[in-house]
Amino acid sequence: MSFRAITQAVPRLNRSQLFVLANKPETFESAASSVADVVMFEIEDAVPPDQKAQARQNVIEALNDFDWGEKSMSMRINGLDTPYMYRDLVDILEAPTERLDLVLIPKAGNAADIYAVDVLVSQIEEAMGRKNRLGFQIMIETAQGMANIDEIAAASSRNDSLHLGENDYAASVRARMKVVGGANPDYHILTDADEDGTRKRHWGDMWHYAISRLVVAARANGLRPVDGPFLDPADTEGFRAAAMRAAVLGCEGKWGNDEPSMLLANEVFSPSVDDVAQARRVLRAAEDAASVGGGAATLDGKPVFMPQIRQAQALVAQADMIESKKTHS
Incomplete structure (x- = not known):
């Protein structure tokens, strides 16, 4: 391990992050009753300039008037290059409520x-x-x-998580995107020709590098990596596939803008019953080894190494948070 210890962000569930337009207060009640781990009020790009002041007031009232349960509450502020960001923070943070847990900083450079x-x-x-x-x-x-993701991730002790915004990112790097967060059939490889001269096409994941880079920067600084939206609401299987790819690469959650996507995200980013049971067995084996002098732990006749123990600890901690949320909902 490095001499520099990594301080982990405040533990919280971030499997599902619900995108809620702050200028649409009629959607707040359903957001409060949703299964989302994090509810994020949008005041940035999707809210017109002439509605931003009212959107801030809507957020203040919503934080006070609705029961948000165990959810973490977030708000996406406007960009630093706009005349709106300072009022987002001043108006909300000077209001008589402390229910807001997070702010999301867009387009961090x-x-x-x-x-x-x-x-x-x-x-x-x-x-x-x-x-x-x-x-x-x-x-x-x-x-x-x-390009500056490492310094961004280490910039403040307040940092909680890194999120990939595929839509603006694609525009910034001039990527050829078909669906926000989805695949592009042009991003593929061809096999060599078989005996009949046929070549098969295998699609790749055009987001692989961006997500992997985000995961590394987040984990190196004790933060949560979270994948952004998949903007084809009719394609639930596409959403699931995108979420599973992000989960495999190390992300803890994904954005969505409706209850079905929140249910899918919670499912994909939750450990299975079997995985939790196995993780608890690993921890018991480690505890048993420590109780008899700290020798090497074994499970099912095989040695248990520290990486397995650390993975098991993280998985069990997540499972306990999920169970706690169920208990209090």
Whole structure:
């Protein structure tokens, strides 16, 4: 292990993140009753400039008026290059509510962007005597952000998670995208010709590098990596496949904008009953070995190594959080 210890972000479930338009208060009740782990109010691109002030007020009222249960509550602020961001933070954080847990910083380009938000948030929290310390979700959705992702991930002790914004990212790098978060049939390889001269085409995942890079930067700094949206609501199998690819690469969750996508995300990013049972067996084997002098642990006649133990600890901790959420819902 490195001499530099990694401080892990505050533990929280982020399997599913529900995108809610802050200028559409008629959707808030269903969001509060949804299965989402995180509810994120959108005040950025999808809210027109002349509706942003009312959208902020809607968020304040929603945080106070609805029972959000065990959900983590987030808000996507406007970009630092707009005249709206400071009011997003001032209006919400000076309001009489501490139910907001996170803000999502869009289009982060470098560490200075995170520092700028941190300074303003820290001043407001101190001035208002806020007890609930705000965490930062950070969107990587530009070439600059991806190039500087390591410094961004390490920029603040408030950092909670990194999120890939496929739509803007594709535009930034000029990628040829068919479906946001989905596959492109042109991204494929051809096999050699068989005896009949036939060549088979195998699709690849055009998001593989971006997601892998995001995962590495997040994990290296104790943060959660979260995949962004899959914007074809009619293609549930496509959503599931995209979520599974992200999960295999190390992501903890995925965005969506309706209850079916939240159910799918929770399913994909939750450990199976069998995996949890096996993880508990690994931990018991490690505990048994420690109780008799700390010798090498074995399970089913095979040695249990530290990476297995660490993976088991993480999996069991997640399973316990999921069970706790079920208990309190």
